[in-house]
Amino acid sequence: MSGLGIENISMRFDLPNGSSVQALKDVSLHLEPGELMSVLGPSGCGKTTLLNIVAGFLAPTNGQISLNGHRVEGPDAERGMVFQQGALFEWMNVRDNVSFGPRMGGKKPADYTANVDRLLNIVGLADFKEKAIYELSGGMQQRVALARCLANDPDVILMDEPLGALDALTREKMQSLVLQLWKETGKTIVLITHSVEEALLLGERLLVMAPRPGRIHKEYRLPFADLGVGADLREVKKHPEYNSTREEILAMIWDMEEEIMGRTEETS
Amino acid sequence: MTGLLILLVYVAVFAGSFFAVKFLVQSATRDYTSLKTVTFGDESAVVSNRMASILSIITIFLIWGSFTGSKWVPGFLHAPAAFVGETAFNYTLDNGSGETDVGTVFVKVVDFGEDAENFEVEPGDGAAKNDALAMNAGRSKTLIFDKNDNFKRKDGAKVIAIDGDPIRPKLALESSKGRFVLTDKGAISFTPPQGLQMDPIYLPPPEAVVRRFWEISSEGYRNFTLWQHLGYSLFRVIGGFLFGALIGIPLGYAMGLNGWFRGWFDPIVEFMRPVPPLALIPLIIIWFGIGEVGKIILLFLAALWIMAIAARSGVSGVRITKVHAAYSLGASKWQIMRHVIIPNSLPDIFTGARVAMGVCWGTVVAAELVAASQGAGMMIMVASKFTLTDIVLMGIILIGVIGFGIDMIMRWVERKLVPWKGKA
Numbered sequence A: 001m002s003g004l005g006i007e008n009i010s011m012r013f014d015l016p017n018g019s020s021v022q023a024l025k026d027v028s029l030h031l032e033p034g035e036l037m038s039v040l041g042p043s044g045c046g047k048t049t050l051l052n053i054v055a056g057f058l059a060p061t062n063g064q065i066s067l068n069g070h071r072v073e074g075p076d077a078e079r080g081m082v083f084q085q086g087a088l089f090e091w092m093n094v095r096d097n098v099s100f101g102p103r104m105g106g107k108k109p110a111d112y113t114a115n116v117d118r119l120l121n122i123v124g125l126a127d128f129k130e131k132a133i134y135e136l137s138g139g140m141q142q143r144v145a146l147a148r149c150l151a152n153d154p155d156v157i158l159m160d161e162p163l164g165a166l167d168a169l170t171r172e173k174m175q176s177l178v179l180q181l182w183k184e185t186g187k188t189i190v191l192i193t194h195s196v197e198e199a200l201l202l203g204e205r206l207l208v209m210a211p212r213p214g215r216i217h218k219e220y221r222l223p224f225a226d227l228g229v230g231a232d233l234r235e236v237k238k239h240p241e242y243n244s245t246r247e248e249i250l251a252m253i254w255d256m257e258e259e260i261m262g263r264t265e266e267t268s
Numbered sequence B: 001m002t003g004l005l006i007l008l009v010y011v012a013v014f015a016g017s018f019f020a021v022k023f024l025v026q027s028a029t030r031d032y033t034s035l036k037t038v039t040f041g042d043e044s045a046v047v048s049n050r051m052a053s054i055l056s057i058i059t060i061f062l063i064w065g066s067f068t069g070s071k072w073v074p075g076f077l078h079a080p081a082a083f084v085g086e087t088a089f090n091y092t093l094d095n096g097s098g099e100t101d102v103g104t105v106f107v108k109v110v111d112f113g114e115d116a117e118n119f120e121v122e123p124g125d126g127a128a129k130n131d132a133l134a135m136n137a138g139r140s141k142t143l144i145f146d147k148n149d150n151f152k153r154k155d156g157a158k159v160i161a162i163d164g165d166p167i168r169p170k171l172a173l174e175s176s177k178g179r180f181v182l183t184d185k186g187a188i189s190f191t192p193p194q195g196l197q198m199d200p201i202y203l204p205p206p207e208a209v210v211r212r213f214w215e216i217s218s219e220g221y222r223n224f225t226l227w228q229h230l231g232y233s234l235f236r237v238i239g240g241f242l243f244g245a246l247i248g249i250p251l252g253y254a255m256g257l258n259g260w261f262r263g264w265f266d267p268i269v270e271f272m273r274p275v276p277p278l279a280l281i282p283l284i285i286i287w288f289g290i291g292e293v294g295k296i297i298l299l300f301l302a303a304l305w306i307m308a309i310a311a312r313s314g315v316s317g318v319r320i321t322k323v324h325a326a327y328s329l330g331a332s333k334w335q336i337m338r339h340v341i342i343p344n345s346l347p348d349i350f351t352g353a354r355v356a357m358g359v360c361w362g363t364v365v366a367a368e369l370v371a372a373s374q375g376a377g378m379m380i381m382v383a384s385k386f387t388l389t390d391i392v393l394m395g396i397i398l399i400g401v402i403g404f405g406i407d408m409i410m411r412w413v414e415r416k417l418v419p420w421k422g423k424a
Helices: A047-055 A094-098 A100-104 A109-122 A138-151 A168-185 A196-201 A224-228 A240-267 B002-024 B050-066 B206-219 B226-257 B259-272 B277-288 B292-316 B320-328 B333-370 B376-385 B389-417
Strands: A004-014 A020-031 A036-040 A062-067 A079-082 A156-160 A188-192 A205-210 A215-221 B085-094 B100-110 B131-136 B141-143 B158-162 B173-175 B178-182 B188-191
Touching: A004 A047, A020 A047, A020 A062, A020 A215, A036 A047, A036 A196, A047 A079, A047 A156, A047 A188, A079 A138, A079 B320, A094 A100, A094 A109, A094 A138, A100 A109, A100 A138, A100 B333, A109 A138, A109 A168, A138 A168, A168 A188, A168 A196, A168 A224, A196 A224, A196 A240, A205 A240, A215 A240, B002 B050, B050 B206, B100 B188, B131 B141, B158 B178, B206 B226, B206 B389, B226 B259, B226 B292, B226 B333, B226 B376, B226 B389, B259 B292, B277 B292, B277 B333, B292 B333, B320 B333, B333 B376, B333 B389, B376 B389
Parallel strands: A036 A188, A036 A205, A079 A156, A156 A188, B100 B131
Antiparallel strands: A004 A020, A004 A062, A205 A215, B085 B100, B085 B158, B141 B188, B173 B178, B178 B188
């Protein structure tokens, strides 16, 4: 079966004081190749845990992840990851960061140089190939991270709040870039975000998760990602359904946060 | 007393030059920092004053030269010198029954460090005969004046006046010629004006230190040239440091990457780290003698724990997202070690290396003070036994300059090899 399968994933940590936390409970879903899914939820809903399980950094206590028919046992080049920040290698320049994956895979420079240059062109960093990472702005660093992930040609790209640390304007430009890259490369993308707007714009499918235990609360299928490819994202935001969906999701998350606050007050 | 005066002069020069520079030198720059209104508490607004640094160094050399009578410092800046030359004073002797007579003491005061040769004078007439007194500047000398006199102290004679001024036992008499005190037994203790300049035995002038430097750098000291002495010290430091790094860095990596290694070596490292290397010197001498092996082992031990801890914290400090990113890009364990963990730990290792080099340099000098036949520490230790203060000072200055030079080189290498340090 092709695509990414998340099958009955449960995750339970034991705490040192003897109690345990149910971070995820019976999470199941399936992504077809080329699908773009954003995941939204209040803090503590287990969305980062879920992403780490898909990436192979954590083993679930129950269930399994499968990709294109085989079972995921650990991290692998087939599942690339883009982090919020600080995941680039400061001791390498931009080009060496982007070519890291192919180089580790044992490819010869002749085989990857053209692709690396093409990707640096797409993310608009062709003139910054030789620059050190610490000389770049935050937005440029995230573009390097995107290019680095794509240079390795993974089947699935996992993004953990990749634009969370950027200012609003840079963030909007980066959202267009993510959509453009998604359309051009046809990769399966899972994107975690705290921003409802970002989840709406960058999600063909939008997953709202609920906390304690972490579970899927509601799933949406939205047209905005397709509308946004190559278009002005501010125009997309004028779409009537965009606003109503945003209000609906905001209210949903607001209620969940309220509930968490109430519970914390009771216990304390 | 002189020390307190020097401190007061130093504080006065510090404050005086501050106000002088503040009011006389107007800063014309209008850079961003100069436009800040909040400077107290804003660390970035505190810029090291170049003028203050220059004046600070000049002040130290001026005070040094002025209180040692250096030829390199103009005479009007010299502190008052101790009296040198010839003088004479009279003493009035009473034989205990009212008879008095006056004797004259001729005094020759020669400069610091010169030989005060005894000399003869005409005894003259009367009961109190003339005396001769030879002495060095800055010292006191007790005159047994009655060896040649007819009135003896054991017969009840005593000095009642100096140059006509009455003097009583134990009460000092100050005059322009100096300070007179009668000892318990009635002898005259004479101190010519001492001035404020230091005896070269305590503090030689700068030119004496420089002269020593040229002399020792061309003729050597204790069978070894100056460069051999310094070279031996440097060789020991570099040897000990390299062995320490060679063992310490892999040990630190192992402790950072493996729980068994960390558990096994943590007690040893945490115990040995606070033990000052100097405390190991006696044990090292007992075990390995005073040769090169012992010294290099001592420095090895001084560097080992510092390098191990630096490497361990370098490994522990790697952001987990970097490791995760590398795994997701398909890197193997070995590739992550080579391309992520090692480069990521370099800034910490360089910080450790700078600390270790500093500690090693301090330890080698101390070890050579205890036992060595060559080395910078040995040089100043042997010189101090012969009160060759100029060699001691020269050695201290060279040790300081080399220690500073080592740190400068380490910083330069650090900038070249880990330019991303502190910028991540």
